[in-house]
Amino acid sequence: QKEVxxxxxxxxxxxxxxxxxxxxxxxxxxQSFFWYRQYSGKSPELIMSIYSNGDKEDxxxxxxxxxxxxxxxxxIRDSQPSDSATYLCAxxxxxxxxxxxxxxxxxxxxxxx
Amino acid sequence: SAVISQKPSRDICQRGTSLTIQCQVDSQVTxxxxxxxxxxxxxxxxxxxNQGSEATYESGFVIDKFPxxxxxxxFSTLTVSxxxxxxxxxxxxxxxxxxxxxxxxxxxxxxxxx
Numbered sequence: 001q002k003e004v005x006x007x008x009x010x011x012x013x014x015x016x017x018x019x020x021x022x023x024x025x026x027x028x029x030x031q032s033f034f035w036y037r038q039y040s041g042k043s044p045e046l047i048m049s050i051y052s053n054g055d056k057e058d059x060x061x062x063x064x065x066x067x068x069x070x071x072x073x074x075x076i077r078d079s080q081p082s083d084s085a086t087y088l089c090a091x092x093x094x095x096x097x098x099x100x101x102x103x104x105x106x107x108x109x110x111x112x113x
Numbered sequence: 114s115a116v117i118s119q120k121p122s123r124d125i126c127q128r129g130t131s132l133t134i135q136c137q138v139d140s141q142v143t144x145x146x147x148x149x150x151x152x153x154x155x156x157x158x159x160x161x162x163n164q165g166s167e168a169t170y171e172s173g174f175v176i177d178k179f180p181x182x183x184x185x186x187x188f189s190t191l192t193v194s195x196x197x198x199x200x201x202x203x204x205x206x207x208x209x210x211x212x213x214x215x216x217x218x219x220x221x222x223x224x225x226x227x
Binding site: 032034042043044045046049088090092098099100101103104105106 | 114143144146154155156158161203205214215216217218219220221
């Protein structure tokens with residue numbers, strides 16, 4: 001059973017701090033990794049995708065991938081109260097008829113003003 | 114990215130009835146999926162909707178309970194049959210756009226079964 005693990009939180013950080021969200025995955029052959037943000041009552045929206053080891057930056061967001069350790073993380077710099085949401089880590093699964101995403105349970109982030 | 118709409122956005126249904134949820138995409142997409150998200154939980158894949166053939170269901174989901182149609186590359190329906198309160202959930206349509214593995218989600222259908 002391929003799995004994606006996240007700390008459910010809640011993770012609480014003060015406004016302006018760096019929020020660090022972590023994710024591990026079980027399938028060593030995984031190649032594609034995604035972070036989604038989900039506000040309460042809304043559907044998930046894609047924040048970042050990462051395919052290669054190392055860091056990928058987009059504005060205040062940085063995704064980090066370490067395939068040897070089977071570890072993906074998301075850093076949010078200068079956290080804002082509007083970043084308060086559940087963050088879902090997802091890994092593309094090449095099994096089945098065409099493949100699909102496997103999601104972690106999500107980490108709830110709370111940014112305190 | 115593709116623009117996805119779902120109808121209805123929410124509904125309250127009586128147990129034993131069925132509800133059909135529609136998913137419309139503004140462009141042709143290679144893959145369409147249906148997910149369920151129960152209160153406070155993460156996303157669970159119900160099935161992959163295959164164009165012109167039977168959907169591929171995940172373990173724990175069966176066609177009799179969740180029949181799916183996908184008549185073309187922009188449209189799919191999910192029916193929740195013979196509903197019980199345990200089916201109260203958010204149902205999400207999701208698509209893969211083009212040749213990437215990036216998935217986008219529709220706004221969801223919030224279902225409450227009494």
